[in-house]
Amino acid sequence: MKIGLIGTPQVGKTTVFQLLTSLAVQPGSRENIGIARVPDVRIDSLQEMYQPRKTTYATIEVVDIAGLGSGQTGKGREFLDAVRDVDAMVHVVRAFHSEQVATEDGMVRPMRELDHVQAELLLADWELLETRLERLQKQRMKGAGGAEELAVLTKFREALEQEMPLRSVELSDSEEQAVRGYGFLTRKPVIVLVNVDDAHVGGGYPQEEELKLWGRQRTVPIVAASAQVEVEISQLEAEDAAMFMEELGLAESGIARLAQAVYEHLGLISYFTVGEDEVRAWTIRTGSSARQAAGKIHSDIERGFIRAEVSAYSALMEHGSLQALKERGLWRLEGKDYTVSDGDVISFRFNV
Ligand SMILES: Nc1nc2c(ncn2[C@@H]2O[C@H](COP(=O)(O)OP(=O)(O)O)[C@@H](O)[C@H]2O)c(=O)[nH]1
Numbered sequence: 056m057k058i059g060l061i062g063t064p065q066v067g068k069t070t071v072f073q074l075l076t077s078l079a080v081q082p083g084s085r086e087n088i089g090i091a092r093v094p095d096v097r098i099d100s101l102q103e104m105y106q107p108r109k110t111t112y113a114t115i116e117v118v119d120i121a122g123l124g125s126g127q128t129g130k131g132r133e134f135l136d137a138v139r140d141v142d143a144m145v146h147v148v149r150a151f152h153s154e155q156v157a158t159e160d161g162m163v164r165p166m167r168e169l170d171h172v173q174a175e176l177l178l179a180d181w182e183l184l185e186t187r188l189e190r191l192q193k194q195r196m197k198g199a200g201g202a203e204e205l206a207v208l209t210k211f212r213e214a215l216e217q218e219m220p221l222r223s224v225e226l227s228d229s230e231e232q233a234v235r236g237y238g239f240l241t242r243k244p245v246i247v248l249v250n251v252d253d254a255h256v257g258g259g260y261p262q263e264e265e266l267k268l269w270g271r272q273r274t275v276p277i278v279a280a281s282a283q284v285e286v287e288i289s290q291l292e293a294e295d296a297a298m299f300m301e302e303l304g305l306a307e308s309g310i311a312r313l314a315q316a317v318y319e320h321l322g323l324i325s326y327f328t329v330g331e332d333e334v335r336a337w338t339i340r341t342g343s344s345a346r347q348a349a350g351k352i353h354s355d356i357e358r359g360f361i362r363a364e365v366s367a368y369s370a371l372m373e374h375g376s377l378q379a380l381k382e383r384g385l386w387r388l389e390g391k392d393y394t395v396s397d398g399d400v401i402s403f404r405f406n407v
């Protein structure tokens with residue numbers, strides 16, 4: 056799973072990248088790639104319970120894509136290629152004020168940035184759609200099928216004509232299949248990260264209502280955070296960080312909220328494996344079967360799957376140990392088709 060940070064230049068993308076990945080970035084580098092840990096308080100608690108030798112959080116790969124400036128030519132292609140390569144986007148827009156960081160005309164206009172970059176993506180999809188439709192029509196004149204594909208592309212055209220992203224078009228599984236390979240950019244999930252002043256982490260930033268409306272109309276989550284505040288928090292000792300966050304009225308760091316929003320919005324969930332050796336979160340898609348989940352650990356466990364022993368994280372926390380769960384009949388056996396829930400604690404039985 057790979058997410059791309061996109062946006063216009065000088066909005067905080069690289070700052071967010073560094074926060075997510077804890078990596079230092081070479082000044083002037085155009086593209087950065089790293090791994091972000093997905094914070095999870097459940098893993099923290101399991102670690103306390105088991106005191107394992109190793110603790111492994113869920114991760115997401117992050118790409119810091121070079122900014123798309125207004126009126127830039129030639130860089131558009133590079134930008135679009137980079138977006139084509141990711142599974143989802145975090146679109147960073149600037150709502151912070153700063154004398155040090157110039158904006159084009161001295162105005163802070165996150166909505167304008169959002170429109171500019173999203174319009175570029177819509178345009179790229181429009182071009183792709185036109186090419187595909189032309190080719191398909193020729194093919195159909197020769198009597199070579201493609202009826203379902205044509206139906207989907209026609210729906211896509213209607214959406215683009217209304218400047219709506221293709222992810223707003225609902226498709227059946229087989230329709231989805233018919234157009235999967237094309238890599239339409241506005242079909243990829245997106246989250247908007249509004250980089251705000253420290254006074255606005257709880258709201259009240261420029262164009263807030265417009266941004267929220269835009270998000271509601273497209274079912275795009277809008278997350279507000281201050282990259283600058285996050286940098287300051289990350290440089291403090293835990294105790295001071297907690298105090299500082301309380302002063303700002305932050306229950307959780309913005310980076311944690313962002314990582315979680317990405318995870319949820321992509322339809323990802325975690326199950327856990329526990330023990331003295333390792334406490335670990337495993338990432339799967341919502342709706343995965345026990346057998347598919349086993350395959351995340353090792354293909355041998357998927358192939359030789361016998362049973363999954365399962366309990367909910369909340370039950371484990373309530374009763375204090377797997378032994379206590381067993382005694383109460385809460386450590387249950389499930390078959391290969393069991394649909395794994397977010398927060399399941401699992402142990403697999405398998406044959407090799
Ligand atoms: N005041 C303020 N400055 C920020 C904030 N986020 C980033 N910056 C500054 O804005 C400039 C551009 O940030 P950068 O992360 O490199 O933006 P990018 O071009 O989108 O990658 C840098 O000087 C940052 O220190 C913020 O939340 N508040």
Ligand SMILES: [Mg+2]
Pocket residue numbers: 068069070119122
């Ligand atoms: Mg940058």
